[in-house]
Amino acid sequence: MPGLSAEATAMLILGIILFYVLGLGLGIYRAWRASKAREKS
Amino acid sequence: MSSAYEYWKRRRGFILATIGSAIGLGNIWRFSWLCYRNGGGAFLVPYIVFLLVFGIPLMILEFMLGHYFRGATPKVFRKIRENLEPIGWLAIVNTFILCTYYSVVLAWVMDYIGLSATVAWKTVEGVGPTFKALLSNPGYVIIGLTITWLIAWYTCYTGIVSGIERACTYAIPILWILSAVLVVRGVTLPGSDIGINWLLTPSAQAFSGSAIIDAAGQILFTLSVFGTTMIVYASYLAPRSEIPNSAWITSFANCGFSFFFAFATWGIIGYLMHVMNVTTPADLPVPLSGAGLAFVTIPTAVTLLPGAPITTAIFGTIFFVILWLAGYTSLISVIEPVYAALRDKFGISRKKGIALVSLLAYIISLVYAFQPDLIDPVDFVVGSTNAVWIVLLEAIIAGYFFNLKVLRDHVNPDAEWKLGAWYDVLIKIVTPIILIIVLGWGLSTTTHVSPVSILTVVVIIIAATILSGLKWKEEEGKVM
Numbered sequence: 001m002p003g004l005s006a007e008a009t010a011m012l013i014l015g016i017i018l019f020y021v022l023g024l025g026l027g028i029y030r031a032w033r034a035s036k037a038r039e040k041s
Numbered sequence: 042m043s044s045a046y047e048y049w050k051r052r053r054g055f056i057l058a059t060i061g062s063a064i065g066l067g068n069i070w071r072f073s074w075l076c077y078r079n080g081g082g083a084f085l086v087p088y089i090v091f092l093l094v095f096g097i098p099l100m101i102l103e104f105m106l107g108h109y110f111r112g113a114t115p116k117v118f119r120k121i122r123e124n125l126e127p128i129g130w131l132a133i134v135n136t137f138i139l140c141t142y143y144s145v146v147l148a149w150v151m152d153y154i155g156l157s158a159t160v161a162w163k164t165v166e167g168v169g170p171t172f173k174a175l176l177s178n179p180g181y182v183i184i185g186l187t188i189t190w191l192i193a194w195y196t197c198y199t200g201i202v203s204g205i206e207r208a209c210t211y212a213i214p215i216l217w218i219l220s221a222v223l224v225v226r227g228v229t230l231p232g233s234d235i236g237i238n239w240l241l242t243p244s245a246q247a248f249s250g251s252a253i254i255d256a257a258g259q260i261l262f263t264l265s266v267f268g269t270t271m272i273v274y275a276s277y278l279a280p281r282s283e284i285p286n287s288a289w290i291t292s293f294a295n296c297g298f299s300f301f302f303a304f305a306t307w308g309i310i311g312y313l314m315h316v317m318n319v320t321t322p323a324d325l326p327v328p329l330s331g332a333g334l335a336f337v338t339i340p341t342a343v344t345l346l347p348g349a350p351i352t353t354a355i356f357g358t359i360f361f362v363i364l365w366l367a368g369y370t371s372l373i374s375v376i377e378p379v380y381a382a383l384r385d386k387f388g389i390s391r392k393k394g395i396a397l398v399s400l401l402a403y404i405i406s407l408v409y410a411f412q413p414d415l416i417d418p419v420d421f422v423v424g425s426t427n428a429v430w431i432v433l434l435e436a437i438i439a440g441y442f443f444n445l446k447v448l449r450d451h452v453n454p455d456a457e458w459k460l461g462a463w464y465d466v467l468i469k470i471v472t473p474i475i476l477i478i479v480l481g482w483g484l485s486t487t488t489h490v491s492p493v494s495i496l497t498v499v500v501i502i503i504a505a506t507i508l509s510g511l512k513w514k515e516e517e518g519k520v521m
Contacts, residue, residue, distance in 0.1 A: 003234030010242035011082025015241075018089050023293030030286050030457040031052075033390050 046111070047201040048279050054206035056287055056294075059210040061370025062265045063295035064216065066146065066335075070363055072263065073240060073303035075255050077322065079435055080248030082241045085300075087256035092296060095475050097262040098467040099432060100288040101460070103266055105448040107275030108284060113382035114269050115509065118137050121443045126440070130505035132268040132431045133382045138423045138501065140375040142416045143404045144193070145409040146332065147368040148185030149175060150361055152487070153336065157343075160350045165341050165500040168208030172336045182410040186403070189372070194399035196373045197380065198392060201277050205377065209370055216366045218271055219359050226356055227308025230346075236311020239322050240303055254482045257475050258425075263299065264292055265371070267428040267434045269378035276381070286457035302363075308344045316345050335364060393430070420491035425483060427501070431466030433476040440469035 004012070049055040076084045110117040115129030152175055156162070162171040175181060196204045227233055265271060275284070310322055310329065319325055327338040343349075343357040380394040389397070408415055439445060445468060449460045 003238070005238050005242055008082065008238045010086065011241040011243060012237075014082065015085055015300050018085065019293060019297040024290065024297050027286055027290035027293060029389075031283070031290065032455045033449055035285070 047277055049206055049277050050202045052283065052287065054202070054210055055274065055278060055282075056290055057209040057213045058205050058285070058370075058374070059265075059271065059291040060273065060298075061213050062270050062374030063263060063291060063371075064213075064298050064367050065263075065265070065371035066265055066364065066368050068261075068295065068299040068385070069302055069306070069367060070331055070334045072259060072299035073306045073316065074334070075259055076303060077240050077266065077307070077329065078247065079252030079255050080244045081239070081247075083243040083245070083248045084252055084256060087253045088296070090291060091257045091260040091475070094467060095257075096264050097288055097292045098172065098264070098269055098464060099261075099266040099436070100264055101285050101452075101464070102436070102448075102468055103271035104269070104275035104284045104288055105452055106277075106435075107272035108278050108282065109448055109451050112277050113273050113276070113378050115382050116385040117272060118438060120465070121438060125438060125442065127331060127395055127505055127509040128431075128434050129268075130508045131427075131501060132435075133379055134504045134508070135423050135427045135431065136267065136269040136375050137379045137398070137402065138405075138419065138497065140372060140379070142403040142409050142419055142423075143368065144189055144372055145182065145377065145405045145413070145416065147189045147365060147372060148182050148406075148410070150365045150368060151185035151189055152181055153340075154358060154361045157340070157361050158354055160344070160353050160357070162340060162344065163316045165344050168340045168344065171340070175336075179407075179410045183437060186308055186406055187370065189369070190403045190406070193369065193372050193376060194395060197376050197395045197399070198400050200391060201321055205373055208373065211368050212366045216363060216370075217298070219363050219366075220298070223305040223356065223359055224301060224308070227305035227312075227502075229383075230308055230312035230315075232313075232315020233308035233311040236307040236309070237304060239311070240307040240350045251482075254479060255477050258429075258483070260296075261432065261476075261479065262424070262428065263295060264375065266432060268431040270374045273378040273381045274374070281455050282409040283455050283457055284452040285460055289458075292368050309339065313338070313342050313345070330494065331479065333349070335360075337475075359362045361366045375445070386508075386513055387402060409502060415493055418430055418491045419497050421487070421490075422494045422497040422501075429476055429480045429483070431482065433473060436468050436476070438467070440473075445469070 049058070072394055076082075101312075106117050110120050113122075113129070114132045115126050116302060118125040118129040156175075162168045196208045198204065199207075228237070310325070313327070314320075314322065317325065320377075324327055325338075328334050329338065339360050340357060343353045343360070346352040346356060376395065376398055379398045380389075380391065382390050383394050383398070384391070385441055439448070443464045449464060453459045
């Protein structure tokens with residue numbers, strides 16, 4: 001979307017980081033790490 | 042009391058079921074509008090803060106209560122203190138009434154799947170009259186209502202694993218995939234960047250005190266933490282299960298979906314602005330939120346798509362299938378806790394309990410099919426005000442009538458991140474303060490109070506009093 005303003009682009013990136021990286025991504029990573037640890041033990 | 046207690050087959054199934062409960066119609070037709078109205082991207086800041094300071098903590102609390110006490114809300118509260126049982130029944134009756142009118146909206150959606158596939162409104166001018174004709178034609182609504190209730194009844198009737206877990210295991214991925222199709226179509230339409238700029242560009246003027254209240258309210262309503270569903274769903278977790286991180290994943294999947302779908306909605310709104318040659322969304326002659334967005338704005342937009350009427354049928358149908366799946370996984374999640382409460386108290390079997398709840402709810406929902414005007418005043422009580430009251434009482438009961446450390450010690454050995462003493466502060470102090478402010482603001486600014494709202498409150502109190510006064514089948518509530 002070339003017409004997206006700089007502020008809107010910044011908020012889009014912020015939303016992706018908050019919701020999908022630090023939020024959902026971190027949660028799934030923690031679950032994956034715990035399941036790997038359980039497999040090893 | 043049923044001796045063979047049911048458990049989720051997989052953790053993934055439990056998480057998908059809780060995501061299915063949390064993602065509902067509001068994610069699709071309310072979040073993005075709140076974002077636009079309350080300062081665009083600036084709205085995301087209080088939204089995330091409230092998610093972290095009371096949304097996720099409340100979901101963890103409901104998971105812990107259900108898992109620790111193994112039952113529905115009346116049983117949980119009775120085990121904390123015997124005279125608190127009526128509050129549990131207030132939550133259950135409230136949830137039961139919610140499912141009666143929610144199913145009617147879902148029936149409209151189901152009817153619209155058929156109407157979209159055939160482009161029944163034909164032209165933009167036909168969109169409004171088509172929706173009005175549906176509302177004034179109860180016979181047509183009853184067909185959608187009957188199909189919806191048969192599917193919901195069968196899902197719950199077949200049990201936790203074969204019914205709810207299996208349904209959500211398919212429905213939630215399909216929901217995301219279809220949403221991705223709509224998002225791609227939305228953001229590639231001419232003018233979509235106009236709509237998305239309006240959605241995301243931070244605006245200091247639009248960001249006010251009401252934006253903060255809206256963010257808190259939206260977090261509360263979007264996560265399905267109203268004292269029933271999440272408690273009962275967590276009660277079906279195996280004895281040693283992970284809880285805090287499951288609540289984290291559920292909450293972010295839900296809020297992430299709202300954010301994701303906003304691009305479909307506002308890409309389409311931008312396209313409408315482009316086609317209708319208007320400069321602000323407020324100038325559009327169509328609603329930007331709620332049922333109006335779903336049943337008027339989206340059909341209008343898809344009618345104007347390049348490649349219509351084939352693209353109208355394809356993308357219109359996809360939109361209403363998404364809406365129906367989101368509503369269906371929420372509907373089954375409000376039937377289950379009502380049955381679970383009856384099972385706990387009266388020892389009723391799943392087959393009989395689900396049939397009783399579904400049949401009674403279906404009969405009551407017919408009233409709304411004939412009188413759709415009743416939905417708003419009833420929803421004001423059940424879906425807005427009572428939900429806040431109940432969660433407020435839940436936080437106070439768990440925080441002050443029970444020892445939260447017992448719950449933390451119960452879940453921490455299996456937790457993927459541990460709950461410390463900070464968690465008690467969030468539940469005992471921060472959450473009640475936020476909820477009291479949300480409730481006070483909502484009641485002081487509302488224009489929804491009507492005789493129907495008052496009657497709804499009276500019915501809920503009478504029903505909860507009667508249900509809590511009846512005898513427990515095995516009188517084991519104290520020690521179970």
